Amino acid sequence: MDTTQLLKGVLDLAVLAVVDAEDGYGYDVVRRLRAGGLDDVGDASVYGTLRRLYAAGALTSYVVPSDEGPHRKYYGITPVGRSQLKRQRDDWHTFSSTVSRILQGTPEGATA
Amino acid sequence: MNTVSISPEVLDFAAAVRQELSDLSSDEREELVGGLDADLSDLVAERGTGALGDPVEYARELRAAAGLPAQGRGRTRQPLLQRLAGLLDRAHARWDRSVTGLPGGPWELLVSLQPVWWVLRAYVACQTVDIVLGDGGWDMRWVPSLMGWGIPVLTVAVLVSTQIGRGRWWPGRTSRVGERLLLLVLNLFAIGMVPVVSASLPHLGYGDAYLSEQYWSDREGLTNDGTAVTNVFPYDAEGRPLVGVQLYDQDGQPLAVDPDLPDDRGEVTWTYPWTNVNGTVWNTFPMPVAPDAEGFWERMESPWTSTTPPQLPEPPAASVPPASSPAVDGTRRDRATGDRGREQSRGDRRG
Numbered sequence: 500m501d502t503t504q505l506l507k508g509v510l511d512l513a514v515l516a517v518v519d520a521e522d523g524y525g526y527d528v529v530r531r532l533r534a535g536g537l538d539d540v541g542d543a544s545v546y547g548t549l550r551r552l553y554a555a556g557a558l559t560s561y562v563v564p565s566d567e568g569p570h571r572k573y574y575g576i577t578p579v580g581r582s583q584l585k586r587q588r589d590d591w592h593t594f595s596s597t598v599s600r601i602l603q604g605t606p607e608g609a610t611a
Numbered sequence: 612m613n614t615v616s617i618s619p620e621v622l623d624f625a626a627a628v629r630q631e632l633s634d635l636s637s638d639e640r641e642e643l644v645g646g647l648d649a650d651l652s653d654l655v656a657e658r659g660t661g662a663l664g665d666p667v668e669y670a671r672e673l674r675a676a677a678g679l680p681a682q683g684r685g686r687t688r689q690p691l692l693q694r695l696a697g698l699l700d701r702a703h704a705r706w707d708r709s710v711t712g713l714p715g716g717p718w719e720l721l722v723s724l725q726p727v728w729w730v731l732r733a734y735v736a737c738q739t740v741d742i743v744l745g746d747g748g749w750d751m752r753w754v755p756s757l758m759g760w761g762i763p764v765l766t767v768a769v770l771v772s773t774q775i776g777r778g779r780w781w782p783g784r785t786s787r788v789g790e791r792l793l794l795l796v797l798n799l800f801a802i803g804m805v806p807v808v809s810a811s812l813p814h815l816g817y818g819d820a821y822l823s824e825q826y827w828s829d830r831e832g833l834t835n836d837g838t839a840v841t842n843v844f845p846y847d848a849e850g851r852p853l854v855g856v857q858l859y860d861q862d863g864q865p866l867a868v869d870p871d872l873p874d875d876r877g878e879v880t881w882t883y884p885w886t887n888v889n890g891t892v893w894n895t896f897p898m899p900v901a902p903d904a905e906g907f908w909e910r911m912e913s914p915w916t917s918t919t920p921p922q923l924p925e926p927p928a929a930s931v932p933p934a935s936s937p938a939v940d941g942t943r944r945d946r947a948t949g950d951r952g953r954e955q956s957r958g959d960r961r962g
Contacts, residue, residue: 510676524646524649524650525646525649525650525653526649526650526653526654526657527653529650529654530657541672542650542654542669543668543669543670543671543672543673543676544672544673544675544676545676546643546646546647546650546673546676546677547643547672547673547674547675547676547677547678548676548677550642550643550676550677551676551677551678553642554642554677554678570649571646571649572645572646572649
């Protein structure tokens with residue numbers, strides 16, 4: 500299973516976590532995700548996720564005018580987003596430890 | 612919006628992405644691409660214009676991540692490939708559903724015999740190559756000859772087939788539609804060639820006939836277009852049947868028939884040759900034949916004194932159309948005259 504599949508499941512969670520740490524605009528979020536180690540994440544996926552989370556009420560957005568370049572659309576987290584983040588974080592911990600346990604239980608090389 | 616500092620590549624790319632999302636309402640589209648110019652500019656600033664990629668792909672990814680339905684009409688080659696992949700997957704799933712869980716588990720049995728198929732398809736592939744390269748035509752042996760390389764090539768083929776079957780070498784887990792289709796086609800071709808190859812292999816039951824054919828074809832005898840000649844019916848130029856014609860070929864050898872060759876129906880006609888001072892001759896026609904199967908053993912002893920002696924067979928036609936040739940005219944029988952004499956001597960020198 501390559502990381503694309505894995506990533507799709509947790510992109511919401513990752514984006515929420517990044518925005519929760521600090522408000523950011525689109526490419527800023529991408530940059531932070533990549534800096535965190537998710538090299539494979541696609542720009543468009545992140546933007547689309549931001550939009551979706553915004554539509555769901557988990558994020559809020561505001562535009563910051565700029566003198567040198569184009570205006571930037573910043574995203575910030577909402578209370579709805581925070582509770583979603585907490586819930587998904589717990590789910591992730593449970594899920595990943597379960598999978599790790601299963602992987603340790605089976606002999607090396609056997610396919611699931 | 613301050614557009615001065617946005618590069619043209621970014622503007623083009625953003626415009627293309629907007630184009631791809633034209634089926635959305637302007638509000639939705641604006642939500643998606645509102646900050647696109649700025650973000651793309653950052654992307655280009657950091658990684659150069661080469662990082663922009665394909666706007667169609669970008670729009671598709673953006674749309675998917677945003678949870679919006681994909682564009683209605685498939686337009687480019689990519690949707691076709693995806694449809695094909697989906698078709699293959701669905702067909703595969705439907706097949707699995709129908710064959711698993713049958714009483715007796717025939718499919719599971721076949722699956723456990725998969726390695727046998729890997730070996731068999733490699734063998735069929737080698738035999739097919741053997742047919743195509745034409746060593747023995749359709750007469751094949753159990754091991755493909757392949758100009759002496761049969762055994763090593765067969766070994767390599769089995770190895771390759773097994774590794775493919777295990778997914779080790781190709782196509783692997785992340786299989787693209789094209790590769791899956793190719794593998795499917797190759798497998799179907801191999802399945803189709805199995806009956807062809809097995810029909811061409813020598814069968815144990817017919818082994819005797821095969822050997823006998825070799826034996827018969829080594830013996831001499833007249834053949835006409837591949838079928839054996841067992842008797843000859845001569846006619847003269849006027850079309851009247853002749854009896855007692857002795858034939859010789861261009862080298863002076865008697866034109867003999869092989870008495871034991873079966874005819875088209877596989878039956879051996881029992882013919883009784885003429886004799887001259889030296890013994891039996893097989894070049895004098897037509898040869899008397901046994902009237903029927905009855906009295907066979909009696910005729911074996913002494914045919915001419917038996918109760919059912921051999922008889923001259925009826926010629927195929929009471930008469931045939933007269934034939935002529937400029938080398939011979941109607942008065943050929945008269946060789947004593949001057950003209951004929953000159954022709955005769957000329958003919959002699961030629962002969």
